Amino acid sequence: MTDATPPASVAQSHKHGVFFVFAAGVLWSTVGLGIRLIEEAVVWQILLYRSISLSLFLYIVIRIRSGESPFAQVRRAGFPGVIAGLSLVAAYSGGIYAIQLTSVANAMLLFATAPFMAAVLGWIVLREPVRAATWIAIAAAVGGIAIMVADKSGGVVLRGSLAALGSALGFAVFTVALRWGRTGEMLPAVFLSGLFAIGITVGISAHTGHREAS
Structure with missing residues (x-):
């Protein structure tokens, strides 16, 4: 007898994971429309x-799911949770900035490089093996990015493309940080990212006096 998870359970978990990844992609693709409206x-x-509503929502969800304070879960997440939270702030801000400066299609395509970046970071930081097919896909993605950036060398659009790549890198770091912390629970890190973003954006908005939006 072993404590291994039954194959049926593994297959079911894989199906759920694929569904949620697909759903996340569909929902994330609507961000461009919302921001353009x-x-x-700024x-x-x-x-x-966005961070205020996110933090309040996740506070309630974590409370209901676990019956304990989200701050207790954040403390257990430790340093990897802090890195994950900060990387999400970079991902969110880069994503919003990119959509404001470049086309939604261009930004979304560059966002899609996040899994490739995560694979490379996982290989470097966590020493996780990367299949040959993945390296080929990464090389093709890098070639496509180079063509897109070279074709859109205008200052504003170029900044938007770089911001989109920065956003993708933020999501990649978030993924690797969760693996580094050996935790499958990402809600505390996402909750922490909301708190970080509130503090950062309040300071920046107060310093700029909301003048940039006019």
């Missing part, structure tokens, strides 16, 4: 309101 706001103001 906001006429007068990235920090959008991120501030």
Whole structure:
């Protein structure tokens, strides 16, 4: 007798994982439309309101699911949780900034490089093996990115493309940080990212006086 998870359970978990990844991609693709509908706001103001609602929502969800304070789970997450939270702030802010400066299609395509970046970071930081097919896909993605950036060398659009790549890198670091911390629970780190973003965006918005939106 062993304590190994039954194959049926593993297959079911894999199906659920594929579904949630697909659903996340579909929902994330709607971000561009929502941001484009906001006429007068800078990235920090959008991120501030988004982070407030995110933190409140996750506080309630974590309380209901675990019956304990989200802050207790954040403390258990430790340093990897802090890295994951900060990387999400970079991912969110970079994503919003990118969509404001470049086309939604261009930004979303560059966001899709996050899994490749995560694979490379996992190979470097965690020493996880990467299949040959994945290296080929990464090389093709890098070639496509180079063509896109070279074709859109205008200052504003180029900044948008770089911000989109920065956002993808943020999501990649988030993924690797969770693996590094040996935890499958990401909600505490996401909750922490909301708190970080609130503090950062309040400071920046107060310093700029919301003048950039006008």
